[in-house]
Amino acid sequence: MSTRIPFLKGHGTENDFVIVPDPENAVDLPPAAVAALCDRRAGIGGDGVLHVVRSAAHPEAREMAAGAEWFMDYRNSDGSIAEMCGNGVRVFARYLQYAGHAAEGDLAIATRGGVKTVHLAKDGDITVGMGRARLPEGEVTVSAGGRSWPARNVNMGNPHAVAFVDDLADAGDLLSPPAFSPASAYPDGVNVEFVVDRGPRHVALRVHERGSGETRSCGTGACAVAVAAARRDGVDPAVTGTPVTYTVDVPGGTLVITERPDGEIEMTGPAVIVAEGEIDGEWLKTVVG
Numbered sequence: 001m002s003t004r005i006p007f008l009k010g011h012g013t014e015n016d017f018v019i020v021p022d023p024e025n026a027v028d029l030p031p032a033a034v035a036a037l038c039d040r041r042a043g044i045g046g047d048g049v050l051h052v053v054r055s056a057a058h059p060e061a062r063e064m065a066a067g068a069e070w071f072m073d074y075r076n077s078d079g080s081i082a083e084m085c086g087n088g089v090r091v092f093a094r095y096l097q098y099a100g101h102a103a104e105g106d107l108a109i110a111t112r113g114g115v116k117t118v119h120l121a122k123d124g125d126i127t128v129g130m131g132r133a134r135l136p137e138g139e140v141t142v143s144a145g146g147r148s149w150p151a152r153n154v155n156m157g158n159p160h161a162v163a164f165v166d167d168l169a170d171a172g173d174l175l176s177p178p179a180f181s182p183a184s185a186y187p188d189g190v191n192v193e194f195v196v197d198r199g200p201r202h203v204a205l206r207v208h209e210r211g212s213g214e215t216r217s218c219g220t221g222a223c224a225v226a227v228a229a230a231r232r233d234g235v236d237p238a239v240t241g242t243p244v245t246y247t248v249d250v251p252g253g254t255l256v257i258t259e260r261p262d263g264e265i266e267m268t269g270p271a272v273i274v275a276e277g278e279i280d281g282e283w284l285k286t287v288v289g
């Protein structure tokens with residue numbers, strides 16, 4: 001009889017994930033397996049995989065085990081590894097609640113970007129302490145759809161280039177990754193956000209994610225956009241001593257981002273589990289080759 005590997009499917013503002021609960025880190029997930037699972041025609045389909053492992057059982061997370069029982073081993077849909085996924089960490093927390101590993105209230109989750117504190121609210125939304133943004137100096141230009149824009153380099157644990165545009169359609173079909181220069185700006189690739197204004201402290205974005213293509217939402221991207229918009233608007237909570245909140249519309253919903261005077265950023269949004277089932281282990285072995 002073939003091996004059955006449990007999985008769930010979930011999303012946060014339509015950034016969707018295949019969730020693989022694997023407390024003891026026993027499931028082998030090489031890049032080809034992740035890409036096969038995320039394939040929307042021949043697999044389950046998703047922008048990425050959330051491999052749910054006990055921190056103590058994962059070599060990259062053992063040091064965080066004392067502060068966070070669970071490690072989000074996040075993978076992009078092409079199988080590449082990323083430091084952090086903002087929508088993913090909310091969906092990860094929702095899974096832990098669904099599976100009875102967590103209750104309403106605060107929860108610490110280990111990620112490659114460090115331990116994140118997540119708050120599961122009664123109303124169903126989830127707030128994540130996303131840490132501080134880094135704003136490396138230097139001019140960056142991004143190009144897509146035959147046009148180019150200056151972009152703000154924002155690091156949320158993972159790299160982002162934020163470009164303010166007149167119209168979200170200006171970025172074209174985003175079927176291939178936007179180009180950027182200088183080439184040295186992002187040696188490991190970059191997530192690119194295209195942003196328009198919707199009102200006071202209210203913006204909308206499209207995103208092309210490193211390793212996943214255009215997605216319906218990006219949590220770290222929404223945080224990067226909120227910080228870039230605030231600085232563009234002349235607002236820095238570290239200077240004013242007052243938190244600033246931006247509403248960020250994404251194609252799949254809305255995220256609310258607050259930057260505090262100490263630089264800490266909080267993101268609030270939904271997270272939903274939509275299905276669960278079993279992966280045929282023999283199929284997975286076949287696609288991996």
Ligand SMILES: N[C@@H](CCC[C@H](N)C(=O)O)C(=O)O
Nearest residue numbers: 082085086087158218219220
């Ligand atoms: N969708 C995510 C970001 C996932 C990682 C990203 N593609 C990268 O390679 O850095 C989010 O919600 O933050």
